[in-house]
Amino acid sequence: xxxxxxxxxxxxxxxxxxxxxxxxxxxxxxxxxxxxxxxxxxxxxxxxxxxxxxxxxxxxxxxxxxxxxxxxxxxxxxxxxxxxxxxxxxxxxxxxxxxxxxxxxxxxxxxxxxxxxxxxxxxxxxxxxxxxxxxxxxxxxxxxxxxxxxxxxxxxxxxxxxxxxxxxxxxxxxxxxxxxxxxxxxxxxxxxxxxxxxxxxxxxxxxxxxxxxxxxxxxxxxxxxxxxxxxxxxxxxxxxxxxxxxxxxxxxxxxxxxxxxxxxxxxxxxxxxxxxxxxxxxxxxxxxxxxxxxxxxxxxxxx
Numbered sequence: 001x002x003x004x005x006x007x008x009x010x011x012x013x014x015x016x017x018x019x020x021x022x023x024x025x026x027x028x029x030x031x032x033x034x035x036x037x038x039x040x041x042x043x044x045x046x047x048x049x050x051x052x053x054x055x056x057x058x059x060x061x062x063x064x065x066x067x068x069x070x071x072x073x074x075x076x077x078x079x080x081x082x083x084x085x086x087x088x089x090x091x092x093x094x095x096x097x098x099x100x101x102x103x104x105x106x107x108x109x110x111x112x113x114x115x116x117x118x119x120x121x122x123x124x125x126x127x128x129x130x131x132x133x134x135x136x137x138x139x140x141x142x143x144x145x146x147x148x149x150x151x152x153x154x155x156x157x158x159x160x161x162x163x164x165x166x167x168x169x170x171x172x173x174x175x176x177x178x179x180x181x182x183x184x185x186x187x188x189x190x191x192x193x194x195x196x197x198x199x200x201x202x203x204x205x206x207x208x209x210x211x212x213x214x215x216x217x218x219x220x221x222x223x224x225x226x227x228x229x230x231x232x233x234x235x236x237x238x239x240x241x242x243x244x245x246x247x248x249x250x251x252x253x254x255x256x257x258x259x260x261x262x263x264x265x266x267x268x269x270x271x272x273x274x275x276x277x278x279x280x281x282x283x284x285x286x287x288x289x290x291x292x293x294x295x296x297x298x299x300x301x302x303x
Contacts, residue, residue, distance in 0.1 A: 015141030017055035086282035088119035102225035163269040168246040169258040193220040193237040
């Protein structure tokens with residue numbers, strides 16, 4: 001393997017975070033990635049990547065080489081493949097998408113279904129949404145897309161509004177006292193299930209409860225949203241989730257979706273990505289359009 005090939009592998013490992021993911025991106029074997037990193041370590045006299053529990057962390061020298069190489073390599077690849085069209089039916093691209101746990105529960109199923117139908121060779125890695133790190137990860141290339149209650153601060157990132165959302169309540173379909181609608185007194189007096197790590201979403205124990213208001217009766221506190229619909233289905237508890245999530249949960253778990261009789265804050269679900277300029281631009285543009293069509297307010301089956 002020539003030096004240019006070694007540098008391509010360094011860039012891929014730096015962006016993907018693991019040798020396995022880098023191998024998938026470059027369509028080579030994982031042992032060949034490890035061998036190339038060994039050669040680079042011999043050449044540089046540096047460890048380059050330190051293996052962690054979930055990913056490989058680059059050393060300062062690896063990051064310096066990455067920053068110096070990624071743009072020239074992208075320009076070379078764009079020149080070599082400028083005439084190669086993007087065909088979703090044959091594409092083998094791999095995208096890393098960050099979502100919160102409730103975002104994954106709500107948005108991944110329809111997105112995966114659309115990809116299986118229209119781009120069966122595309123691979124997706126869903127990773128937890130780390131809001132404090134999301135912009136850094138997008139700019140470094142370790143993330144391709146982030147979906148959630150986000151707002152980009154960095155002008156180098158692309159930001160698209162997907163959904164304007166409000167909150168809804170979910171209760172079991174055969175709830176003994178709540179059917180179809182709920183008044184404020186009943187909502188406040190109901191036994192609630194909440195999520196402690198709600199990624200900024202309104203919960204019955206959140207900052208949206210003003211001083212002097214009655215305290216909600218919280219009977220169940222969960223660490224994540226993924227258990228919430230099952231807990232609601234098997235109890236008389238009430239939960240609060242974004243409306244799109246409430247609809248998805250109702251279809252899967254047989255729950256009622258109830259409008260909340262309180263003026264709770266609204267929020268926007270956004271898609272964040274970096275502004276790629278290399279040969280993957282066409283793939284990014286196609287994937288962006290797919291996400292908008294599948295997850296947006298007027299969901300359609302993309303052609």
